[in-house]
Amino acid sequence: YFGFLMVCAMRTVCGTSIQNASIIVGLAWLSLRFDSLVFSALTFSPFLTLIWLVPLALGALAGLRAAHIQRQSFRRSLQAATLNEHDAEAQYQLGLIYQQRRQHAEAIKHFRRAVEIDPREPDANYQLGIVARQENRLSDAIQHFNHVVTHDDKYRQSEVWREIGATYLAAGMLEEAKSALEKYHERRPFDPEGLFHLAETLTKLGNTTRAQELYKQ
Numbered sequence: 001y002f003g004f005l006m007v008c009a010m011r012t013v014c015g016t017s018i019q020n021a022s023i024i025v026g027l028a029w030l031s032l033r034f035d036s037l038v039f040s041a042l043t044f045s046p047f048l049t050l051i052w053l054v055p056l057a058l059g060a061l062a063g064l065r066a067a068h069i070q071r072q073s074f075r076r077s078l079q080a081a082t083l084n085e086h087d088a089e090a091q092y093q094l095g096l097i098y099q100q101r102r103q104h105a106e107a108i109k110h111f112r113r114a115v116e117i118d119p120r121e122p123d124a125n126y127q128l129g130i131v132a133r134q135e136n137r138l139s140d141a142i143q144h145f146n147h148v149v150t151h152d153d154k155y156r157q158s159e160v161w162r163e164i165g166a167t168y169l170a171a172g173m174l175e176e177a178k179s180a181l182e183k184y185h186e187r188r189p190f191d192p193e194g195l196f197h198l199a200e201t202l203t204k205l206g207n208t209t210r211a212q213e214l215y216k217q
Contacts, residue, residue: 003029015102074101088118095124104131115144122151129163138171158187162194169201177201190217 003025010021074097084090095110108131114124129144145164148155165181168174181198188194199214 012102086117088114088121088124091117092121092124092127095127099127115147120147120151122148122155126155126160126163129167133163133167133170136170138167141167142171154187158184161187162191162197165194165201166197169197169204174201174205178205192217 006025006028007018007021010016010024011018014021016024091110091114095107095114098104098107098110108128111124111127111131114121115128125144125147129141129148132138132141132144142164145160145167148160149164152160161180161184165177165179165184168177168180178198178201181194181201184191184194185198195214195217199211202208202211202214
């Protein structure tokens with residue numbers, strides 16, 4: 001039961017898969033068995049036992065201090081966001097914090113609040129566009145991305161155009177996808193994800209020769 005809880009904790013904290021979390025917990029269990037044998041052999045020596053215990057105690061204290069600092073930072077961010085409910089940037093930053101803590105529902109809530117306050121807010125619109133594309137709400141994704149490029153045509157080193165192209169590709173709007181991805185390819189010709197999306201688009205448009213070149217790149 002404890003091992004099961006540890007697997008759940010690994011998934012939540014580190015965002016890993018069930019398989020990887022199970023492997024990590026299994027290896028930890030094996031090392032604990034080995035550690036118990038070694039430690040029992042060293043219990044006859046107070047000096048060697050002290051060598052084991054001091055680093056463990058210092059590590060535990062460092063972990064508690066780091067957790068305390070993280071909680072304080074989170075509280076400060078919450079307080080900053082609640083001081084002014086009409087601060088779009090604070091709402092966006094709070095959404096990022098929830099996103100890093102893997103509380104995605106709360107993150108989306110604050111991203112949406114930031115857009116409600118300022119519809120032109122590029123960062124929150126970009127994050128909402130990513131989420132909408134992942135949830136297959138393609139028209140919503142395009143709408144959010146359009147707000148971003150209206151504000152900044154080269155947002156995140158033009159990565160927004162890659163996302164726009166991938167969204168159009170998923171929607172089957174191949175000419176629009178080709179236009180957006182060609183623009184991204186001109187600006188960042190060595191990005192493998194952009195090359196792949198453009199190759200996929202050209203394949204569906206029948207231009208297999210150039211698509212094959214892009215796949216190789």
